Amino acid sequence: MKTIIQNGTIVTATDIYKADILIENGVISGISSHYAAAPDANVIDASGQYVFPGGIDVHTHLAWPFQSTGTADDFVSGTRAAAAGGITSIINFTNPKKGQTLLDNLQEWKKKGESSLIDYGFHSIISEYNDHVLEELPILADKEGVTSIKLFMAYKGELMVNDREMYKILKKAGEAGIITNVHAENGDIIDELIAESLAKGNTEPIYHAYTRPPITESEATGRALAIAEAAKAPIYIVHVSCADALQKVAEAKKRGVQVTAETCPHYLVLDESYLELQNFESGKYVCSPPLREKWNQEHLWNGIAAGQISTVGSDHCPFLFEGQKTLGRDNFAKIPNGVPGLEDIFSIVYHFGVNEGRISLQKFVEVLSTGPAKTFGLYPKKGSIGIGFDADLVLFNPNVSRVITHKKQYQNVDYNLYEGTEVKGTITLVLSRGEVIVRDGYVIGEQGRGKFLFRNKVSKVQSTVSAM
Ligand code: DUC
Ligand code: ZN
Numbered sequence: 001m002k003t004i005i006q007n008g009t010i011v012t013a014t015d016i017y018k019a020d021i022l023i024e025n026g027v028i029s030g031i032s033s034h035y036a037a038a039p040d041a042n043v044i045d046a047s048g049q050y051v052f053p054g055g056i057d058v059h060t061h062l063a064w065p066f067q068s069t070g071t072a073d074d075f076v077s078g079t080r081a082a083a084a085g086g087i088t089s090i091i092n093f094t095n096p097k098k099g100q101t102l103l104d105n106l107q108e109w110k111k112k113g114e115s116s117l118i119d120y121g122f123h124s125i126i127s128e129y130n131d132h133v134l135e136e137l138p139i140l141a142d143k144e145g146v147t148s149i150k151l152f153m154a155y156k157g158e159l160m161v162n163d164r165e166m167y168k169i170l171k172k173a174g175e176a177g178i179i180t181n182v183h184a185e186n187g188d189i190i191d192e193l194i195a196e197s198l199a200k201g202n203t204e205p206i207y208h209a210y211t212r213p214p215i216t217e218s219e220a221t222g223r224a225l226a227i228a229e230a231a232k233a234p235i236y237i238v239h240v241s242c243a244d245a246l247q248k249v250a251e252a253k254k255r256g257v258q259v260t261a262e263t264c265p266h267y268l269v270l271d272e273s274y275l276e277l278q279n280f281e282s283g284k285y286v287c288s289p290p291l292r293e294k295w296n297q298e299h300l301w302n303g304i305a306a307g308q309i310s311t312v313g314s315d316h317c318p319f320l321f322e323g324q325k326t327l328g329r330d331n332f333a334k335i336p337n338g339v340p341g342l343e344d345i346f347s348i349v350y351h352f353g354v355n356e357g358r359i360s361l362q363k364f365v366e367v368l369s370t371g372p373a374k375t376f377g378l379y380p381k382k383g384s385i386g387i388g389f390d391a392d393l394v395l396f397n398p399n400v401s402r403v404i405t406h407k408k409q410y411q412n413v414d415y416n417l418y419e420g421t422e423v424k425g426t427i428t429l430v431l432s433r434g435e436v437i438v439r440d441g442y443v444i445g446e447q448g449r450g451k452f453l454f455r456n457k458v459s460k461v462q463s464t465v466s467a468m
């Protein structure tokens with residue numbers, strides 16, 4: 001069966017044009033000014049709508065054990081939420097058990113991934129350095145198509161690695177064609193600031209922000225970039241939240257460091273004042289790095305427009321308010337760090353970015369699809385609309401508004417960060433490899449249809465920089 005999408009406005013990272021799309025066997029087989037309806041074709045009318053490449057969210061924590069609890073979405077609820085929100089591929093973090101090899105750990109995560117509705121890959125987290133880890137890296141890339149790993153510079157005792165370990169891992173990863181994600185916060189200073197704060201009886205959620213000030217992020221960002229430079233390896237800085245850290249990225253790019261930077265919707269739209277909401281509503285907004293003073297947002301948007309930031313990832317790390325976030329009612333340090341966001345990333349970036357004039361339509365596609373695909377070895381299979389690409393497509397009506405509410409979400413959380421926010425633009429149809437998986441807000445695709453993404457090696461980070 002063929003599918004023809006007629007009369008839509010196709011948007012890629014470089015172009016906007018009206019054309020019809022022909023899909024055969026899940027792949028885009030033609031783009032033309034017109035394809036006539038045929039008896040053997042399923043025809044979709046996209047008049048008045050944008051046709052975007054499916055979103056690629058490279059920062060998700062589905063089914064993730066963390067801080068003595070675990071995230072509220074698994075691969076069933078999480079990938080349904082993703083699909084509903086226009087995301088057709090995710091790359092999720094693994095979480096290794098102490099003493100387990102990366103390869104054994106990956107097999108466990110691939111099993112979990114089998115219930116996915118959309119296509120999925122993994123970044124292998126390395127939290128325990130040993131020589132075996134180094135030996136496994138080339139196998140991970142060559143045999144498993146896992147071409148990215150993740151290191152943490154915070155969460156000592158649970159995830160943190162030291163500088164020497166980082167250097168050795170980055171160096172070997174770079175040689176193996178693997179890009180290293182880095183969570184850049186100075187864990188030692190933060191642990192001391194938390195201890196000082198609690199000793200003074202400062203236990204409210206706002207102290208989460210005060211004990212993780214921008215200097216702890218910018219210092220670690222600068223250090224991570226220096227380590228990557230010394231190791232001559234590509235590096236991906238996850239969740240850049242503030243102007244000072246972004247400045248470190250800009251300086252490193254100037255020196256020729258192979259760095260790609262990501263920010264998240266919550267840093268673009270929400271600010272530190274949410275951590276002062278009454279009745280512990282503030283607990284809902286605790287994530288790391290923390291929400292920042294509002295003036296940082298303009299720097300992040302400008303960073304996207306100028307190409308310093310190449311991707312927006314959700315950092316979807318959902319915890320229930322009742323029973324999980326409330327663990328820290330009397331002590332901010334016990335609030336699990338993380339916020340939900342996968343279902344709304346597309347809407348939020350479109351509304352506050354494109355609608356409000358901060359970025360172009362092409363830039364929107366670049367940071368949500370093309371940039372992530374190029375950075376993580378999925379391009380040119382995913383990440384654009386062109387002949388030979390998977391038919392992962394989002395039909396979007398820019399003239400219909402919707403109000404975001406947790407009452408109408410697929411993600412398994414009892415709240416939404418953007419509750420009550422009206423966003424202009426609504427997803428009407430989502431296709432994954434040519435199959436309609438979401439129609440008018442309803443997920444109709446079957447669980448388990450998602451495929452594991454065997455990714456290309458990342459020998460050199462391809463620049464996704466372009467003007468606004
Ligand atoms: N930050 C979060 O908010 N959650 C997961 C881990 C992290 O780094
Ligand atoms: Zn036509």
Ligand code: ZN
Pocket residue numbers: 183238239288289
């Ligand atoms: Zn992180």
Ligand code: ZN
Pocket residue numbers: 059061315316317
């Ligand atoms: Zn994260």
